[in-house]
Amino acid sequence: MVYTDLNTPIRTIMTPGPVEVDPRVLRVMSTPVIGQFDPEFLNIMNETMDLLKYVFQTNNQWAYPVDGTSRSGLEAMLCSVIEPGDKVLVPIFGRFGHLIYEIASRYHADVYTIEKEWGEVFDPEEIITAIKKINPKLVAIVHGETSTGRLQPLEELGKFCRENDILLVVDAVATLGGVDVKTDDWCLDAVIAGTQKCLSVPSGLAPLTYNDRIEKILLERKNIERGLSEGSINKRRIQSNYFDLSQIQDYWSPDRLNHHTEATSMLYALREGLRLVKEEGLKARFERHLLNEKALLAGLKALGVELFGDNRYKMPVVTCINIPDGINDESVRATLLHDFGIEIAGTFGPLKGQIWRVGTMGYSCSKKNILHFLGAFEAVLIKEGAQVNRGEGLQAALQVYDNIRGE
Amino acid sequence: MVYTDLNTPIRTIMTPGPVEVDPRVLRVMSTPVIGQFDPEFLNIMNETMDLLKYVFQTNNQWAYPVDGTSRSGLEAMLCSVIEPGDKVLVPIFGRFGHLIYEIASRYHADVYTIEKEWGEVFDPEEIITAIKKINPKLVAIVHGETSTGRLQPLEELGKFCRENDILLVVDAVATLGGVDVKTDDWCLDAVIAGTQKCLSVPSGLAPLTYNDRIEKILLERKNIERGLSEGSINKRRIQSNYFDLSQIQDYWSPDRLNHHTEATSMLYALREGLRLVKEEGLKARFERHLLNEKALLAGLKALGVELFGDNRYKMPVVTCINIPDGINDESVRATLLHDFGIEIAGTFGPLKGQIWRVGTMGYSCSKKNILHFLGAFEAVLIKEGAQVNRGEGLQAALQVYDNIRGE
Numbered sequence: 001m002v003y004t005d006l007n008t009p010i011r012t013i014m015t016p017g018p019v020e021v022d023p024r025v026l027r028v029m030s031t032p033v034i035g036q037f038d039p040e041f042l043n044i045m046n047e048t049m050d051l052l053k054y055v056f057q058t059n060n061q062w063a064y065p066v067d068g069t070s071r072s073g074l075e076a077m078l079c080s081v082i083e084p085g086d087k088v089l090v091p092i093f094g095r096f097g098h099l100i101y102e103i104a105s106r107y108h109a110d111v112y113t114i115e116k117e118w119g120e121v122f123d124p125e126e127i128i129t130a131i132k133k134i135n136p137k138l139v140a141i142v143h144g145e146t147s148t149g150r151l152q153p154l155e156e157l158g159k160f161c162r163e164n165d166i167l168l169v170v171d172a173v174a175t176l177g178g179v180d181v182k183t184d185d186w187c188l189d190a191v192i193a194g195t196q197k198c199l200s201v202p203s204g205l206a207p208l209t210y211n212d213r214i215e216k217i218l219l220e221r222k223n224i225e226r227g228l229s230e231g232s233i234n235k236r237r238i239q240s241n242y243f244d245l246s247q248i249q250d251y252w253s254p255d256r257l258n259h260h261t262e263a264t265s266m267l268y269a270l271r272e273g274l275r276l277v278k279e280e281g282l283k284a285r286f287e288r289h290l291l292n293e294k295a296l297l298a299g300l301k302a303l304g305v306e307l308f309g310d311n312r313y314k315m316p317v318v319t320c321i322n323i324p325d326g327i328n329d330e331s332v333r334a335t336l337l338h339d340f341g342i343e344i345a346g347t348f349g350p351l352k353g354q355i356w357r358v359g360t361m362g363y364s365c366s367k368k369n370i371l372h373f374l375g376a377f378e379a380v381l382i383k384e385g386a387q388v389n390r391g392e393g394l395q396a397a398l399q400v401y402d403n404i405r406g407e
Numbered sequence: 408m409v410y411t412d413l414n415t416p417i418r419t420i421m422t423p424g425p426v427e428v429d430p431r432v433l434r435v436m437s438t439p440v441i442g443q444f445d446p447e448f449l450n451i452m453n454e455t456m457d458l459l460k461y462v463f464q465t466n467n468q469w470a471y472p473v474d475g476t477s478r479s480g481l482e483a484m485l486c487s488v489i490e491p492g493d494k495v496l497v498p499i500f501g502r503f504g505h506l507i508y509e510i511a512s513r514y515h516a517d518v519y520t521i522e523k524e525w526g527e528v529f530d531p532e533e534i535i536t537a538i539k540k541i542n543p544k545l546v547a548i549v550h551g552e553t554s555t556g557r558l559q560p561l562e563e564l565g566k567f568c569r570e571n572d573i574l575l576v577v578d579a580v581a582t583l584g585g586v587d588v589k590t591d592d593w594c595l596d597a598v599i600a601g602t603q604k605c606l607s608v609p610s611g612l613a614p615l616t617y618n619d620r621i622e623k624i625l626l627e628r629k630n631i632e633r634g635l636s637e638g639s640i641n642k643r644r645i646q647s648n649y650f651d652l653s654q655i656q657d658y659w660s661p662d663r664l665n666h667h668t669e670a671t672s673m674l675y676a677l678r679e680g681l682r683l684v685k686e687e688g689l690k691a692r693f694e695r696h697l698l699n700e701k702a703l704l705a706g707l708k709a710l711g712v713e714l715f716g717d718n719r720y721k722m723p724v725v726t727c728i729n730i731p732d733g734i735n736d737e738s739v740r741a742t743l744l745h746d747f748g749i750e751i752a753g754t755f756g757p758l759k760g761q762i763w764r765v766g767t768m769g770y771s772c773s774k775k776n777i778l779h780f781l782g783a784f785e786a787v788l789i790k791e792g793a794q795v796n797r798g799e800g801l802q803a804a805l806q807v808y809d810n811i812r813g814e
Contacts, residue, residue: 003454003682006435006675008447013440018668021440028413029436029672033420033428033609035750040415047410067611068475068649069667075649098634103648105640147634196668202440204474204611204670227505227554227756233512240647241510242475242482258755260476261425261603263611265436266673268413275410343442348665349634 011337012364014373015345016146016174016318016357018196018203019364021269025201028272033264037256044271045252045262051274055176055199055282056191056209058183063209064252065270066243067263070173070194073206075103076243077169077190081138081217083236084108089136091127093152094118094145095348096171104140107239112136118148118351119309119320124156131166138167138189144175146197147348149320149357150313151179158187167213173197176207177277178289178317178361183209190214195266198289198317200362201273204266215249222246228258289316292365295400296358299374302396304389305381308355317365319358320347324386329353332380340376367401418744419771421780422752423553423581423725423764425603425610426771428676432608435679440671444663451678452659452669458681462583462606462689463598463616465590470616471659472677473650474670477580477601480613482510483650484576484597485547488624490643491515494543498534500559501525501552502755503578511547514646519543525555525757526716526727531563538573545574545596551582554755556727556764557720558586565594574620580604583614584684585696585724585768590616597621602673605696605724607769608680611673622656629653635665696723699772702807703765706781709803711796712788715762724772726765727754731793736760739787747783774808 013020034041045064052063066073078100082088088109090101093116104111112134116122131139139161144151154170161168169190172181176191178198183191190210196203223237224247238244242260250257277285293316300307300321308320323329329346333356336342345357358373374393381388420427441448452471459470473480485507489495495516497508500523511518519541523529538546546568551558561577568575576597579588583598585605590598597617603610630644631654645651649667657664684692700723707714707728715727730736736753740763743749752764765780781800788795 003458003678003685006438006451006679008438008441008451009445010439011441011445013442015442018440018443018671021672026437026439026672030433031413031415032417032430032433033425033603034415034418035420035422036425036610038416038418038744038750044413044415051410068479069670071667072475072649075647079647095634099632099648102632102634106644106646106648194668196671202670202672203443203668204673225506225509227502227509237513239513240482240486240650241506241513242479243647243649260478261601261610263476263609263673264425264603265428265433265609265676266611266670269672271410272413278410337445343445 009341012342012369012372014358014360014364014369015343016197016359017194017361019200019359019361021202022200022273022276022363024276025269025272028268029265031268036262036264042256044267048267048271048274049252051271051278052207052209055274055277056181056183057185058209060183060209060211062215062249063207065205065207066248067260068206069203070206071099072243073192073208074100074171076245077192077208077210078103078140079107079240079243080238080245081167081169081214082107082109085110086138087112087134087136089130089134089139091122091141092116093121093148093150094142095147096142096145100140100142100171118349119150121150121152121310121313124153127157128160131160136166138169140169141171143170143172143181144179144315144317146174146318146357148351149309149315149318151315154188155186162187174315174317177285179315180286195270195273198361199273199277201269204263205270207270218246218249224257289360289365291404292360292367292370293319295367295397296360296370298400299370299393299397302389303374303378303393304387317359317361319360321356321358323354323356327381327384327386329356332384335380335383336376342373342376370397416748419749419776419779421765421767421771421776422750423604423766424601424768426607426766426768428609429607429680429683429770431683432676432679435675436672438675443669443671449663451674455674455678455681456659458678458685459614459616462681462684463588463590464592465616467590467616467618469622469656470614472612472614473655474667475613476610477613478506479650480599480615481507481578483652484599484615484617485510486514486647486650487645487652488545488574488576488621489514489516492517493545494519494541496537496541496543496546498529498548499523500528500555500557501549502554503549503552507547507549507578526557528557528559528717528720531560534564535567538567543573545576547576548578550577550579550588551586551722551724553581553725553764555758556716556722556725558722561595562593569594581722581724584692586722587693602677602680605768606680606684608676611670612677614677625653625656631664696767696772698811699767699774699777700726702774702804703767703777705807706777706800706804709796710781710785710800711794724766724768726767728763728765730761730763734788734791734793736763739791742787742790743783749780749783777804
């Protein structure tokens, strides 16, 4: 069979990731590669670490990507810190809490869970009460749960964990770069992110940061691989070699211990994506996400559809819509995709078929996209037989943007 | 600190990887992304699987990449097949044999090794003798050992393993796309490759293939993660979630079970790299690698430097040169890099400081690069005080190319 030139459609991507990639990021990916130990490449690695610290809002020494998709960073952090039998508390309020449970359990942690109905988040006191009962070594929790569109407050939890010498590991895959993630101020010991959401870089790297409390464990478990060192085996060594952060840290240190071959073009992309965040500034970037969310919500309300979940803890970058009675989830999404070139998402688990999820992340989070979506969404709902307030959605959204312009 | 536009030098990369990337591959990486469940993306996934089967020379049902660098594929395969206590035989003839040992050992295999002096390979009978003594569940071995530049013959070993119902897992990271890797003809049960070597795609994916003997084990150990399934835990489940090939296989199957978010731009790159291999044709591609190796060897011989290792088992895509007495490894490589813009490699372990390694892989394997290197290498050796036959190297290499043209 003959395969033609790559020839993909241009989509308006309004999912909770992967989202549209900034053209400047796409452009740097075409840069010819250089070797992983080329001095010029080492500069790029160092610059990327510095830029990550800005975005993570941290003074930690360590901030670098794991070479894999978002969940690779989560697994790297969990398996590097968890030893068999360690008590781990996982508060679950959606699919990705279950993923943390799954990973911790595969690495033989003694996992405890508390759960919330999908669509809600935890009152910090509920988690603190569980901590007092269980006394875990670490708490691992999702910040922005894309499966339900909820944002878990972390500040109070972080301060409690720090005061009680419990480690707090946070999955900020869906929030970093779109919503405040205050690593240091909130006392988060480790934070893991993804590239393909609010950073608007293609999927394939998992940036993370951690402090000296985590590093202490890594150094205790350190075991340089055979072929590079002939030392004896550390009985506490990290089970995975690829995800062994004690070795990956050395790769990112001035020692440049050979581990993997850094994913050159993806690192170029990450650096450019982070540079774009820094140029825009975190404050302005978060305000842009809030403004577009406001316009979207005004439009949806005027159109007459209902939102899902506890509105007080809504993620600004994900909006969940209850699918109206009698309307078919997949049919609406297929028409949006094939006729309008717009992708939105369904969801997983207990909510599958009940809600749509609209992402407004990174480069995808623009006035153009919000207005394009609202117009298309109204048309598709009408076509499918739903009752909506014709013409009202776009007017309400435009009014939000016009008011801002007039301020 | 302000970071400037990405501004990297153009290098002539003559290492055993990462090597220069074909401009067509670089170009497709700038393609805007689409969603991971977009029907158009599913086509791209299927096409990539088909192209991989061509390059792996296999009729296996399964051939897809793991999202990580080469060693992620190795770890995924080993941890998906190895269960604690399984006997694994690892014949070691360089650094990457040690890496296989390291990974198998971290996953609690009962690992047995046989070792060869660096620079040699195994007579298949030596491995077969060890197998008879140990009776392992699987043998895991490197095909092209870049740390020493040696190529291990596999055909006889493969046939013996198949006849005796032993699994054979092969690390072909450094050979796929540059040297024959006959997955089916040689009876290899699983083969793992990398992108940044003879495929001339940036680092970041690890293509692999496996047959139904391996798949049987995956299906027995299958355990769909929490959040997608509420089933009971399979006691034999694969330890790593990210590297769980039983789930990744479902992601690449028509079921499209959600696991990770496929690294979109890297997949575009891999597809284009594979398409280039298919357009050139495996036979012509291997001949190109042999011709350039021939010219390089003629040039080095005429120049008067010595090659390292057993010449009968030399990798065509890696040439190891003994560093002449009194000549400094790093000084030569630094001058090549900074003055001539050429990168070659040193090596690891017992041979560190004793040999240089010159890669002639994929897009880097060209007449232009060979001649550029030979001229620069002579100049640097003279500058560093080595005795060489001035002017002879390039003449000998040109003669090889001219003879071919005259044939």
